[in-house]
Amino acid sequence: MLPRVLITSPYPDFTKLTEDICCELSVEPVIIEAVLEDAVQKVLKITERDEIEVVVSRGGTAAALKNNVSVPVITAEASDYDILQALWEAKNISSKIAFLGSYYHQGGYEFKKPEKILGINIKQYLYRNYEELENMVLRAYEDGMEVVVGGGQPAVNMAKAMGMRGILIYSSRRSIVQAIERAKEVIRIRRHDRKYTQRLRTVVNSVEEAVILVDEQERVMFINRVAERILGLDNRVVMNKQIKELNNLWLAGVYQDGIPCDGHLQELDNTKVVVNRYPVNSKNENFGVVVTFQELTRLQQLEQKTRRKIYHKGLVARFSFDDIIGESRAIREAIETAKKYGHTDSTVLITGETGTGKELMVQGIHNISSRKEGPFVAVNCAALPENLLESELFGYEEGAFTGAKKGGKLGLFELAHGGTIFLDEIGKIPFSLQGRLLRVLQEKEVMRLGGSKVIPVNVRVIAATNLELSDAVQKGDFRADLYYRLNVLKLKLPPLREREGDIELLTNHFISSFNKKFRKNVKYIPKEIRDWINQYQWPGNVRELENFI
Known part of the structure; x- marks a missing residue:
């Protein structure tokens, strides 16, 4: 969409020049020939009716607009050269020169150098509106002035009616171009801010x-x-x-x-x-x-809903290593390492970028371990508020807090007894809960919120993160003792861009899968798209590729 700019013109030649410049600069102009109060009234009517992004105006009219309209106003200043040119023209008519300036320039203009250069004396008359402009022209006449410079077309007409000559200050092409360019930049910034504000507003309204x-x-x-x-x-x-x-x-x-x-x-x-x-x-x-x-009741409803979502997974690991698609050396080595870890009972820390299949690997480890007949419990440590995460992990006793379920509630560690608990995004667990988690890992026992007795748990812990926990330890965001307790066996999953040949395999697998799901019969992907797929870096890894397909 072209920038929409409203321009007030003080004389016809300004209108024509501005139209040409706007065409060259790809600006959609709305031009009115009016000054001072007349311009203000017309601009107000137009901005109420049309979507105007910026107003461009001159001198006193610009000052009046800034005080009355909400749209940004850019001043197309006449340059010193423009003023000097008008004064030179006036000198050729008479040495009795009146200069009409607006209060936009506080204290008036400095004419010592122009007077010296041109060998003339200039008397200033300042105005703010039509009435003052008319009074200043009349005063110049009474003071014996013979030529009036400035004030736009109205001042020229007034001077002529009183028998004086009026000289317009013509804006140079350069000054108009600079004003339009400034207007375009203001529009660009405002559009950017509007997009950012709307995105932020949408995010805040969605919570x-x-x-x-x-x-x-x-x-x-x-x-x-x-x-x-x-x-x-x-x-x-x-x-x-x-x-x-x-x-x-x-x-x-x-x-x-x-x-x-x-x-x-x-x-x-x-x-x-x-x-x-x-x-x-x-x-x-x-x-x-x-x-x-x-409202607390709303939080309690969210807590119940979150529990239902977690528990409805059935506490069962549905995937095995056979479900991992890939023949690259990188992924095969990762799977072989994971299989070795599956035959132990030590804590495992899996690292890797988002979308690399960490939960799939965790379920594979569980399903070949001695705990495969036991429960598999997964929890995303970043998905729940701190107070809910604590009650989810460790459970609570009846009356532990307002709205606590009668009889209390088992925590996820208790639910995972005899099996595996998967702590996804472990790097996001609040610092205040890290001490309690460390105790569970060390002592193999939990204490529910509001409880007074410890409950033994036999649980294997597998944690995953897309963060570098050692960096978090250095920054003081993650407890070093908890990090060492989790980092017994470490498995790093390769990003998709490092799995040579797997992109092709995964692409074909997802096409086949979605053909069945959506009852389609897609047999091939055009070569240029397939080439792009193979060359793209896939920062979201397998999950991004699946969504793309």
């Missing part, structure tokens, strides 16, 4: 938590739809208003004094909510606070 952004002066900058619903507020109404102005008890309650908190439980109107407040900082500069909150 199930209420989200509120407050600036450093406690003004509401954004609330998402969930927050609008719970608080009974409209984002468009509350924008840029201070929290205390809104007189909303819930909003004041979850914000309080803006002090950071994480998972704070509080009661509002007999409803329990879990509140988080995160400061927005950059280089020791404060930009406000992000507040998120969720």
